[in-house]
Amino acid sequence: MNRRLATGAARRKGYRGMEYETVIGLEVHVELKTESKVFCHSTTGFGGDPNSHVCPVCLGLPGVLPVVNRQVVEWAILLGLAINCRIASFSKFDRKNYYYPDMPKNYQISQYDLPICLGGHLDIEADGVKKRIGITRLHMEEDTGKLVHQGTITTTPYSLVDYNRAGIPLLEIVSEPDMSSPLEARAYAEKLRQIIVYTGVSDGKMEEGSLRCDANVSVRPRGSTRLGTKAEIKNMNSFRALQRALTYEVERQIGVLEEGGRVVQETRTWDEGKGVTLSLRSKEQAHDYRYFPDPDLVPLVIDPAWVEEIRACLPELPEARSARYVEKLGLSAYDAGVLTAEKSLADYFEACLALYPEAKAVANWVMGDLARLLNAAGQSVDQGRVTPERLVGLLQLIDRGEISGKMAKDVLEAMFATGADAVRVVREKGLSQISDEGAILEVIRRVLTENANVVADFRAGKDRALGFLVGQVMKKTRGQANPDAVNRLLRETLQEQG
Amino acid sequence: MISEKDVDYVALLGRLKLTDEERKLYTGQLNNILEHFDRLKELDTAEVPPTAHVLPLKNVFRADRTGPDLAPEQVLAGAPDRDGRYFKVPRIV
Ligand SMILES: [Zn+2]
Numbered sequence: 001m002n003r004r005l006a007t008g009a010a011r012r013k014g015y016r017g018m019e020y021e022t023v024i025g026l027e028v029h030v031e032l033k034t035e036s037k038v039f040c041h042s043t044t045g046f047g048g049d050p051n052s053h054v055c056p057v058c059l060g061l062p063g064v065l066p067v068v069n070r071q072v073v074e075w076a077i078l079l080g081l082a083i084n085c086r087i088a089s090f091s092k093f094d095r096k097n098y099y100y101p102d103m104p105k106n107y108q109i110s111q112y113d114l115p116i117c118l119g120g121h122l123d124i125e126a127d128g129v130k131k132r133i134g135i136t137r138l139h140m141e142e143d144t145g146k147l148v149h150q151g152t153i154t155t156t157p158y159s160l161v162d163y164n165r166a167g168i169p170l171l172e173i174v175s176e177p178d179m180s181s182p183l184e185a186r187a188y189a190e191k192l193r194q195i196i197v198y199t200g201v202s203d204g205k206m207e208e209g210s211l212r213c214d215a216n217v218s219v220r221p222r223g224s225t226r227l228g229t230k231a232e233i234k235n236m237n238s239f240r241a242l243q244r245a246l247t248y249e250v251e252r253q254i255g256v257l258e259e260g261g262r263v264v265q266e267t268r269t270w271d272e273g274k275g276v277t278l279s280l281r282s283k284e285q286a287h288d289y290r291y292f293p294d295p296d297l298v299p300l301v302i303d304p305a306w307v308e309e310i311r312a313c314l315p316e317l318p319e320a321r322s323a324r325y326v327e328k329l330g331l332s333a334y335d336a337g338v339l340t341a342e343k344s345l346a347d348y349f350e351a352c353l354a355l356y357p358e359a360k361a362v363a364n365w366v367m368g369d370l371a372r373l374l375n376a377a378g379q380s381v382d383q384g385r386v387t388p389e390r391l392v393g394l395l396q397l398i399d400r401g402e403i404s405g406k407m408a409k410d411v412l413e414a415m416f417a418t419g420a421d422a423v424r425v426v427r428e429k430g431l432s433q434i435s436d437e438g439a440i441l442e443v444i445r446r447v448l449t450e451n452a453n454v455v456a457d458f459r460a461g462k463d464r465a466l467g468f469l470v471g472q473v474m475k476k477t478r479g480q481a482n483p484d485a486v487n488r489l490l491r492e493t494l495q496e497q498g
Numbered sequence: 499m500i501s502e503k504d505v506d507y508v509a510l511l512g513r514l515k516l517t518d519e520e521r522k523l524y525t526g527q528l529n530n531i532l533e534h535f536d537r538l539k540e541l542d543t544a545e546v547p548p549t550a551h552v553l554p555l556k557n558v559f560r561a562d563r564t565g566p567d568l569a570p571e572q573v574l575a576g577a578p579d580r581d582g583r584y585f586k587v588p589r590i591v
Binding site: 034035036041042043049050051052053054055056059061067068069070071072073090092097099100101104114147148153154156157158159160161162163288290293295297298299300301 | 511513551552553555556558560561562563564565566567568570573574576581582584585586587588589590591
């Protein structure tokens with residue numbers, strides 16, 4: 001059986017018995033977190049009044065000279081290396097010409113036939129099946145301005161334009177049409193985002209628009225080698241939306257073919273509320289971009305030494321980090337995958353390890369109780385109040401027998417809510433575990449007196465009775481007695497009395 | 499050869515309104531230019547690398563530093579129409 005068939009999602013049977021294959025390629029735009037725009041010194045800062053982050057260059061006033069931001073080129077190379085691309089030794093910028101007021105100069109500076117990075121790949125896993133997705137290219141371009149309509153673009157009497165975003169540096173990463181299900185497309189997009197965030201070139205926030213995915217989708221009868229007519233899907237603002245939109249679109253196209261129709265090549269927008277893709281039939285689609293080399297910008301000649309310098313700056317990427325956790329720290333592949341999914345979480349984990357080198361214990365707390373609290377609060381680990389020092393402080397209290405593992409969960413919760421350290425929470429809540437044997441013995445004697453019938457059961461050989469007695473002691477100490485000590489002392493006392 | 503239809507298409511892309519006379523005039527002129535390119539094409543350029551830029555320059559960069567932005571009144575000074583601090587444009591589609 002074909003490996004891919006195992007994913008199930010790769011094929012779908014139409015009601016006439018025809019089987020279809022899905023073909024998906026993604027175009028991902030990522031906003032770089034430079035200080036200044038790509039071709040001018042205007043700030044990339046978020047917010048600000050409309051048209052307050054603009055200068056003559058990004059406003060496209062006559063006679064200005066754009067000059068490329070070196071950081072943008074270096075980050076393009078860095079990300080290109082991280083996704084296994086080769087770096088072009090010669091590259092240039094081109095003008096993409098179009099009439100639309102989101103750019104004041106009627107063209108967008110992009111890269112056309114000589115992009116800076118070519119031919120990479122990413123390895124993904126969807127439904128437990130591993131697959132390599134090809135990357136066609138990575139190129140640099142500038143973001144466009146923002147249009148504000150009164151109602152929708154087709155009904156508004158006029159539009160307002162803010163050019164603060166115009167000229168913010170973007171990298172566009174174009175995949176090969178190698179994905180054969182919406183799930184694979186999502187896995188690819190998530191993997192790409194993970195790597196982008198690891199390299200530090202962008203915060204990769206899809207909901208805030210610093211990572212944008214467009215998808216080319218087509219279906220074809222199974223076994224056919226010709227690609228079906230594709231639709232381009234836009235406006236998917238989360239990974240979940242990406243998967244939903246593609247699932248809808250695949251079904252829609254199969255439906256069209258099943259009814260004897262033809263899929264039209266067009267751009268469609270995802271309507272999150274209605275859960276459908278809608279055709280964007282507009283004049284906008286009569287594209288003829290007439291690319292030509294931008295005469296204002298000189299070519300880039302990238303020598304191998306520069307590439308190697310940048311390669312040396314590559315951080316440890318998620319796959320390598322995860323493998324290291326398995327090999328060097330003895331974690332399971334699953335745990336290593338969870339810990340390295342987000343760079344911030346892996347950094348946190350390692351900061352804890354530097355203070356407390358017990359990988360499994362730290363991993364359990366980070367992935368378990370801490371992750372649960374962070375998820376519930378919608379926070380990432382670097383936003384939380386439990387610093388690595390504080391988590392380690394908690395683990396040390398457990399080690400010293402001052403609190404039980406069970407109590408530590410409550411202590412962590414209080415630490416998370418208040419930002420206090422473990423010692424303070426324990427002191428203020430009076431949670432300190434009772435390890436004083438005299439105090440425990442006193443409680444045990446009282447429990448045995450009050451439960452004479454249970455003691456009799458125990459002596460008659462009912463082992464379960466012991467559990468009940470332990471429970472009573474724990475209850476009377478409000479869970480603060482050291483359970484090991486309770487067990488031991490209870491047995492000793494029963495033996496002495498018996 | 500380019501036709502008057504091609505000229506109309508190019509005019510559309512450039513948002514130009516042409517009179518009949520202009521259309522004829524530009525069709526002739528553009529064909530003259532293309533003929534000249536046909537002559538250039540006769541040269542053997544197999545050994546000549548394509549030109550990406552007319553100046554012998556490469557790798558001109560600026561550092562990632564911010565500088566002063568324009569004052570709001572300067573930004574909008576040349577705008578045909580505005581609404582507060584926004585540029586205002588006619589309906590797009
Ligand atoms: Zn600017």
